[in-house]
Amino acid sequence: MIKSSDYKRVFDHFDIDGNGMISPSELQHGVGLIWNEEILLEEVEVVVESTQGNNRQLGFEDFVSLMESEKEDEKLEDLRKAFRMYEMDGTDCITPKSLNRMLNRLDEFRSVDECAGMISRFDLNGDGVLNFDEFKQMML
Incomplete structure (x- = not known):
């Protein structure tokens, strides 16, 4: 289980300008480093807008919600794979x-x-x- 302090460490790493918010470009940069591939800014903007509406930046709580929803998506995909085995x-x-x-x-x-x-x-x-x-x- 991921602890809040782990999320905070990642959040702070993504928050390049240190303003307490993650912009789409900062998220693009951070995700690109993790996945080791380039992700389109437009894709990141869609994710940010779906999470945060028109603010166009993620606060810490928004970031945690986004990460938790990604974990849920992964868990659901793992369940689908297991289901297909049976x-x-x-x-x-x-x-x-x-x-x-x-x-x-x-x-x-x-x-x-x-x-x-x-x-x-x-x-x-x-x-x-x-x-x-x-x-x-x-x-x-």
Whole structure:
């Protein structure tokens, strides 16, 4: 878990002019250093405006919110990757059979009926399978 002091250190590093705010150009520079590639100023401006409206600069709290939302996006993408590992039938859901196959690959041997029971605990709409939203609820 990232501590507030870690965010503050990064914020201060990005705040090149030391005015307590991060401008789009300062954010562009900082992100470019982290990613080791150039990012367009227009892209950064869109991110800043979506976070801060017309102020066009990020205060510390805005910066933390932006970083936290990025972490949430990463977490959601990781969940999507995990879901796709279990969803092997191309049905866009985890079936008892696909859960059984994945568990067998992980040396967790369960019958298809046991897998159906496992799914039923998290199957919110009662259709016998897990869609991504149900999987997400289960994992969070």
